[in-house]
Amino acid sequence: MLSEVIGFKRLAVRLLPSSFLMLSCMILSFIFIDAKPAYTLPLSHSVPVRAIPAFARKYGLPCSACHTAWPELNFFGLAFRDRGYQLGNERDSPIWQNPSFWPVTARMTPNWHRESTDQQLTDAVPGNPASGFGPPGTVMQHGFDLSGMDLWLAGTLYKNISFSLLPSSDSTGTFHFENAFVRFDNLAGSKWLNLQVGRFELDNLISEKRFLFLSANGGFYQNYHFIPLGDSNTFGIGDNQMGVALQGHSSNSYTRYTVAVLGSNEGGVGFTNSVTPPAPANNFTGRDYDVFLAFTQGFQTGSLGVQRIQPFIYYGHRPTIFNQTVTGVPIPGTGSGNEPFYRVGVQSDFFLGKLEFLPFFQHARDNVHLANSVPSNTPLSPGMQSAIWNGGFIETHYYVNPKLVFTQRWEIVRMAQQGNTATPSTQGNIDAYSFGYRWYPIMFSRAGLAWHMEYSIVKSIGMVPLSLNGSGLPPLTSTTPVWSSSAFVGFDFDF
Amino acid sequence: MKTNIQAKSFVLSWVLALVVFLAGATSGFAQIDTNIHAATKNMESHIGDKTGHAYGDGQGRPDAGVQLYRRYCVGCHGAGGDGEGENALWIDPKPRDFTLATFKCRSTPTGTLPTDEDLFNNITRGFVTTNMPAWNALTEQDRANLIAMVKAFSTRWQTEKPGTPIMIPPETPANIDSILHGRELFEKIQCWKCHGPEGHGDGPSALTLTDTKGNPIRPYDFATGTRFKCGATNQDLYRIFMTGLDGTPMPSFSDNIKPEEAWDLVHFLRTLQVSLKTPELTTFQTWLKGHPNTLKPIGQEVPPGA
């Protein structure tokens, strides 16, 4: 094996010295994998991520024109989206398109992955539940798999009227509408007045739907979905919400704002908030509206690039009381006893030439009733209080060229105040680290293909780490850290 | 058993890694597949206080314009800058061929190279009714680098100097005398042969027009009111017909129109943009109401000597 490694390295030196970084990255990732005994839960669902070769086909621009590395948008792509998927050259209306143009895109990632979680209780005698629990151990699995699929339609209906419709499936083909909205741009002739109605992603400068991680542990931002243990809140700033957004931007989109009014059912349809998957804990809507405000400002800094910063605040309510039938069945759409929560923070996007930094910070607070899952008409027990936590991450991308990007991310969540004074102060704290690279062997204007490798590891105290697998058992004690890791290699294709 | 599985997966990992690495290495994924003239690698552009570079250090390190070009431009303008990108076939009007160094929108006389600022303004503004978007979301430094890159595709930039921008005198009042004189010019210098008597882009020669590469091209239809390819202001309009749009049938009139007359033509052309309700149009319409049947229709007079 050693000689193989040496031979491999020699080959690398001969072929392409500049790929050493990638090589060591690969070696490291596999050493890591092997060092930690692993297991895999089937990757039932991957956070859908977005890039639309349909637009590349419409306008003839290569993927890299709108994406730093697809699906992440660059300045130009952001300006394009802010204009309502228009270049603004009087050729955006569908009447100018070839009649056979159909703005649809499919994306999927056949992959091989390997998942491992420790501190898992299993049968003392495997396969025999009667034997009782053995000592906590590590569960590892690996195998070939599919990601979920996106079938995205987006385009213009007319000049200054655009739409997006994204039926998204999990890997078994179970569909939901990830987003669906219509957008009206340049109201009253002003680029500062654009209206979007439907289900859409919040205007996060650091978009989780367009980011460069796919593995079960790394394929989402912990901070975008974190809810403390025992909290009945369903909100995640990374979840698509349903409502109406007023947005505006300067001509180069360096200055932008969003004011959104959103239903408090977490993007759910009908009068339930049955977001599938994953189904939130409480499938009942409140009758209230949330507000999201964000303002983005970009600055040019010479050859370094554009630096952008976005303060944001989300203020909303979630119900705590659910009417039930006499037989105790909750009635959908009858949630009441709304209790408030908020998220406030700063997202930014800094460039040092080819190096991109994406720092994120968030302060979060859930009302005491939410934090303890106590209906608002029920007296609180002593020791109950609001849940408060802080979190953040720094993500880094290094763009070797438009066809190769290295990524890494370090993320933490820290509880500042537990919902109950009896809870250990560290329970729920998360540390997560991911790294990987994406290589785009082809980069043209019709379709996209990426080779994706990623390793991700998460430590979560007293909780099963949040994962796209969505499974696992909590540890024996509330102060025990649980480690979970993912290794992921796949071909991410997009047509 | 467990060890066996681990060993297998370890080997599998290595095989996968090796396959992708070899694939990547042999296809040269760390390279930028853009071909420019070796002699022009150290091409620079100067826009204000910004200096743009085609190659980062002039030594062949593709860190500046060439990489940006690969990222944003290559799909239409092609790896060789010849306007034969993979999408050129589907695009009308066709992408610019940088190897000819012929550019529509210039501040310089016909037949001369544009200034760096001209090119910078062009990519910042984009070209309306074409596939060329406004690249104003890119930093000024990136745009400057791209200009250096555009220049690297033709050696003309090494042997010739950009032309001297034409002088544009202060605009004269847009009164009715100016408009009427502009109308005479419009007829005399035969603008209407292509742009049509009413400026609808339907003159007798309109259907025969091709650009230098033989592709059909339409004259501007003033009635639509879309902004001009080379800008939206009266100054831009002045510049368009005094410098000509090189590479297209639109000639330069700078040898034949005096500067003050040129403003008259500008003012008349504005009256043709009926959908914009320009102040010039209002002036003209007011005058027309008081002088019915005074003006002969354009293009219907018998030419002298007939």
Next chain:
Amino acid sequence: MQARYALLPVLFALTVAVASVGPAPAGTIEGKVTYTGTPPKMKPIDMSKEPTCAKEHNPPLLSENVVTGPANALQYVVVYISAGEQSAQPPSEPVRFDQKGCMYVPHILPMHTNQPLQIYTDDPFTHNIHPMPKRNPEWNKSQPPGAPPIDTKWGTPEFIEVKCNIHPWMHGYFAVLNTSHYAVTDNEGNYSLKGLPPGKYTVTAWQEQYSTQSQEVTVGATGAASVNFVFKVTPYLY
């Protein structure tokens, strides 16, 4: 021979140009350019969009892409020395290109690189002159009636198509050459390159539809050599 030259002002101008170059006229290369195959039929030019010209040319002129003469002669073929010449200095005398009755006179104008070129208009309406070079800078200028001639020159050898976009049938060529020894064949396909010192030369013939042909020839001390060219023609234009 002299009578033939008199047929075409262009060749007359050429002989003047050729005669003025070179210290001691020594040798001459003469020959004839013919075709095999079926040449395309030249169509009558519809000038109805410029009534003055339509009246002037009645019956209408034929287009000039492939002009043939008696005995399979091919007219408007540029024949020139493409290699073997010792020195080539651009003459200071300008060559003249005219716009007359909505036609270019001559249809093909050969010239030395950097030789002054004057473009005149005799017509009572505006033309635009739009040369479309690939290697020289492209320009496009309007020239209204009575305007002074446009003074210009070309620095790089190239066959440059020139057209008037206002009158799209107007179509001609500037043959910019690195030599003063050139000729354009007359209606009988004849040409003559004069004033060549003894030596070995490459003679090239260029026709706008059928590209170039070259032959090597040696001009001896006594002076005369003969080179004929045969172009294979097709019954369609491309």
